[in-house]
Amino acid sequence: MEGGLGGNTGPTNPSDKSKVLDVKPLRTLVPLFPEPPEGPPFVCVPPNGPFLSGFSPFFPFSGQQVSQPTPDLNQNYLNSTAVPLRSVRAEPAPASGNGSHKHKSAGPSSVKKKAKRRKDSESVLTSLMNFNPGISLSERDDGNRQLVESVLLRFDALRRKLSQMEDAKELHSSIIKRSDLKAANMMLTKGVRTNMKKRIGVVPGVEIGDIFFFRMELSLVGLHFPSMAGIDYMAIKSGDLEGERVALSIVSSGGYDDDAEDPDVLVYSGQGGSASRDKEASDQQLVRGNLALERSFHRGNEVRVIRGLKDNVHQMSKVYVYDGLYKIQESWMEKGKSGCNMFKYKLGRIPGQPAAFATWKSIQKWKEGLPSRAGLIIPDLTSGAESTPVSLVNEVDDEKGPAYFTYSPTIKYSKPFKLVQPSYACSCHDACQPGNSNCSCIQKNGGDFPYTTNGVLACRKPMIYECGPTCPCIRNCKNRVIQTGLKAHLEVFKTRDRGWGLRSWDPIRAGTFICEYAGEVIDETKARQESGDGESEYIFHTNRLYESFKWNFEAESSEDFDIPSPIIISSKNSGNVARFMNHSCTPNVFWQPVMYEHNNEAFLHIAFFAKKHIPPMTELTFDYGIPQSGETQADNPPANGRKKCLCGSPKCRGYFY
Numbered sequence: 191m192e193g194g195l196g197g198n199t200g201p202t203n204p205s206d207k208s209k210v211l212d213v214k215p216l217r218t219l220v221p222l223f224p225e226p227p228e229g230p231p232f233v234c235v236p237p238n239g240p241f242l243s244g245f246s247p248f249f250p251f252s253g254q255q256v257s258q259p260t261p262d263l264n265q266n267y268l269n270s271t272a273v274p275l276r277s278v279r280a281e282p283a284p285a286s287g288n289g290s291h292k293h294k295s296a297g298p299s300s301v302k303k304k305a306k307r308r309k310d311s312e313s314v315l316t317s318l319m320n321f322n323p324g325i326s327l328s329e330r331d332d333g334n335r336q337l338v339e340s341v342l343l344r345f346d347a348l349r350r351k352l353s354q355m356e357d358a359k360e361l362h363s364s365i366i367k368r369s370d371l372k373a374a375n376m377m378l379t380k381g382v383r384t385n386m387k388k389r390i391g392v393v394p395g396v397e398i399g400d401i402f403f404f405r406m407e408l409s410l411v412g413l414h415f416p417s418m419a420g421i422d423y424m425a426i427k428s429g430d431l432e433g434e435r436v437a438l439s440i441v442s443s444g445g446y447d448d449d450a451e452d453p454d455v456l457v458y459s460g461q462g463g464s465a466s467r468d469k470e471a472s473d474q475q476l477v478r479g480n481l482a483l484e485r486s487f488h489r490g491n492e493v494r495v496i497r498g499l500k501d502n503v504h505q506m507s508k509v510y511v512y513d514g515l516y517k518i519q520e521s522w523m524e525k526g527k528s529g530c531n532m533f534k535y536k537l538g539r540i541p542g543q544p545a546a547f548a549t550w551k552s553i554q555k556w557k558e559g560l561p562s563r564a565g566l567i568i569p570d571l572t573s574g575a576e577s578t579p580v581s582l583v584n585e586v587d588d589e590k591g592p593a594y595f596t597y598s599p600t601i602k603y604s605k606p607f608k609l610v611q612p613s614y615a616c617s618c619h620d621a622c623q624p625g626n627s628n629c630s631c632i633q634k635n636g637g638d639f640p641y642t643t644n645g646v647l648a649c650r651k652p653m654i655y656e657c658g659p660t661c662p663c664i665r666n667c668k669n670r671v672i673q674t675g676l677k678a679h680l681e682v683f684k685t686r687d688r689g690w691g692l693r694s695w696d697p698i699r700a701g702t703f704i705c706e707y708a709g710e711v712i713d714e715t716k717a718r719q720e721s722g723d724g725e726s727e728y729i730f731h732t733n734r735l736y737e738s739f740k741w742n743f744e745a746e747s748s749e750d751f752d753i754p755s756p757i758i759i760s761s762k763n764s765g766n767v768a769r770f771m772n773h774s775c776t777p778n779v780f781w782q783p784v785m786y787e788h789n790n791e792a793f794l795h796i797a798f799f800a801k802k803h804i805p806p807m808t809e810l811t812f813d814y815g816i817p818q819s820g821e822t823q824a825d826n827p828p829a830n831g832r833k834k835c836l837c838g839s840p841k842c843r844g845y846f847y
Contacts, residue, residue: 315376318351321744323381333384338395338411341377341384342402343741343802345410346700347649349373351743354648357639358625374406374417385412388424390438391492391515398514399546401697401805402496403507405441413512414439414496420461421479437479437486437518440537443498443508453548456495456516458483459526460533471528480533487518493537497547502696503677504644509697511550511805514543549807553695557679571682572597572766578676580767584684592682592690596764599675601795602710615660615787621667622657631657631669645671646701647799649742650782652752658786658793671703672784672797678704680810682770687836691809692770698804704779707768707796709761717758726831726847727814728762728769730796732783734815734847741780741801753783757794768798773846774811776839778804781812811837814846 329337352369377383385393389412396413408414414422420441426433442458460480465471474480486493492515501507516537526532556563563583567590570579575597582591616622616631624639626632632639634655642648645668657669666674679695698704707730712720717729733756742749761769771779784797798812817831832845 314355315372318348318743319376319380321380325382325384330381330384331387333393333395333412335395335397337384339802341382341410342407343700344382344744345373345377345407346802347741347743348376349404350642350646350648350701353642353646354624354638357643370404370406371417374404374410377410383410383412387412388415388422388438390436391494393494396512398512398544399549399805399808400512401803402510402512403501403699403803405510408441408496408510413494414441419479421482423479423482434485435478435482436489436491437482437493439494439496440483441496441498441510443510453551454539456497456537456539458535458537460535463526463528463530463532465528471526471530473531474533476533483518483533483535484521487521487535490517492517492540495537495539497550499550503699503702511546511697513539513547515540546805553806556695567591572599575599576676576766578679580676580679581681582683583681586684586686589684592770595762595769597766598708598764599766600706600708601759601793602708602764603793604711616657616663618657618661618663618667621664622661622669624668631655631661639669641668641671642701643668645703646699647671647703647782648701650749650780652748652750652783654782654784654797656784656786659788672706672795673786676705676767677702680705680767682767685772685809688772690770691772691811692767693807693809694804695806697806698800700800700802702800704798704800704810705766705768706784706798707759707761707781708764708766709759709769710764712758712760714758717760720760720762721831728760728765730759730761731815731817732756732758732796734817736813736815737775739780739801751783753794754792759796771798772809772811772837773814773835774837774839775813775835775842775846776837777811777813778802778808779810779812817847 325337325341333341349369352372356369384395393411393413396411402408402413405414405417409417416422420443421437422439423435423437425435440458442456460474460483461478462480463472463474476484483493495513495516497511497513498508499511501509516539518535519538520534520536522534523531524534555561563581565583565585566581567584568582570576571582571591572580576599584590614630616629618626618629618631622629622631622639624632624643627637635651638648640648640651640654640656656672657663657667661667663669678698681693681695683691683693685691694704709728709730717731720726720729732751732753738749740749778801779798780801782797782799784795785792786795787793798810804810831847833847835842835844835846837846
């Protein structure tokens with residue numbers, strides 16, 4: 191530019207504002223400081239001076255430049271490149287001491303550790319697979335009630351074991367993410383299943399009203415084979431040719447607009463056409479399951495219906511109830527909420543079958559108070575002692591309730607057990623975590639957390655140790671299951687021939703805590719006195735002989751109890767809902783000793799857990815056991831204490847004590 195200035199040379203006429211100055215932005219300037227001891231110390235002066243000797247004013251604040259040469263501002267005097275201030279970051283302090291944080295990278299050692307953990311996980315799963323199926327080929331094709339219950343018990347035992355290991359981070363995260371699917375896959379691989387032969391109508395061993403908490407359970411017992419699809423079907427053979435497909439079963443789980451006021455009627459939507467992440471909603475097609483339903487409508491064959499309902503205890507889960515046999519009465523097509531065409535099928539329940547879904551609908555209305563429970567005597571016989579009310583109901587006769595007793599939610603000791611060795615509380619300040627080897631409560635449980643994440647008992651043990659009042663962990667710690675009170679809505683009801691009994695409005699999952707046996711701990715003398723008064727049904731003995739059964743996974747440790755000193759609990763005058771549980775030779779509830787300490791004193795509790803999945807309004811029962819010789823007086827032998835058993839079980843021994 192003519193008459194312009196050099197890049198770093200001061201102007202000859204600084205007052206001429208018509209000229210454009212070629213000046214670098216201030217943020218890129220590197221100031222020049224005189225190096226000591228040659229120059230004077232750095233001082234701050236006003237822009238217009240006066241300036242000390244050895245300093246030149248910055249242009250354009252100065253007037254006429256002095257003869258002193260202007261420094262070249264593009265020269266790097268400080269061996270550093272000037273950068274915008276916003277891009278400057280402080281250098282991290284060198285890592286030292288306990289507070290240092292090192293950047294972790296997925297180096298070779300990290301990869302090796304992950305590979306080793308994965309290999310160890312695969313080894314663990316391989317060892318879990320080492321069990322005897324115990325089911326013949328014919329039993330796999332056609333089952334019975336005993337086989338169905340056995341398959342479901344074994345599946346749930348394996349699922350709980352996998353859940354326990356997953357909670358403790360003993361398995362590599364990529365090995366297992368859903369214990370139910372992994373357990374089912376292992377069961378199918380080993381051939382532990384029944385009713386593999388597809389059929390129309392009744393499935394041997396599966397009863398109307400049975401409940402399932404996992405879709406894979408339906409498949410293992412042959413009720414509904416697909417793990418995700420809502421329609422199961424098969425081809426009917428005609429001679430040597432494979433004929434048309436007909437529907438066998440459907441699962442109505444609320445994915446579509448399936449609803450009807452009448453519990454014996456189901457309006458079922460066909461499959462397909464739903465919107466997903468990758469595609470928009472579309473018209474349903476008359477193929478696969480939809481075509482099978484259409485064929486069944488014209489043939490008039492029976493279709494099994496499984497209803498999927500929300501689990502009130504575990505809000506993120508569903509419970510499936512087998513509602514029996516239906517027939518398709520109508521089929522049509524209509525516009526759905528998405529604006530696309532959907533197939534609709536109206537199914538009617540075949541009369542004469544036991545109530546199942548209808549019972550669920552009634553319970554829902556009772557909880558809403560419309561209408562009130564028939565035969566209701568007292569809405570809550572605990573008078574608020576339990577967080578969940580326990581209703582008292584009699585639909586059989588005019589009796590207004592059991593004999594008077596004081597409701598007490600827990601056991602009462604005149605003196606606790608003294609521990610032989612001192613026991614220390616855990617040091618967990620939040621909640622005890624599975625897999626924490628430093629937790630003393632987990633150590634007392636043999637290194638395993640006794641419950642899964644959702645509070646289900648993982649396995650029976652000689653003794654379970656829960657966190658006690660001395661432990662600093664939070665009140666809702668997962669290792670305080672029996673201390674949190676009732677979870678299900680229970681009902682004390684009058685039976686037709688066995689006095690008062692206990693049942694639940696809610697479905698109960700296998701391994702769920704129901705209640706503890708509350709009452710007063712008494713000695714042998716008082717126990718004999720109460721037995722002589724005919725009150726033996728209100729006495730619980732820990733030293734009775736109980737029929738053994740397998741509930742844990744195949745390879746797990748002993749299920750025999752290890753109680754320091756036998757106790758006798760009387761619930762005659764003071765007790766809770768457990769005093770109303772009747773005896774059964776094939777019970778659906780079992781008891782487990784649980785202990786927790788307070789100030790170095792041990793308190794033993796008798797906790798009841800569900801042996802299997804229990805449908806709503808099913809009576810809760812446990813085995814009363816057989817007394818040993820020392821329990822009765824010499825002039826009152828055990829045979830004289832027998833009572834006729836009316837449990838109705840196929841394995842009923844005919845009597846109980």
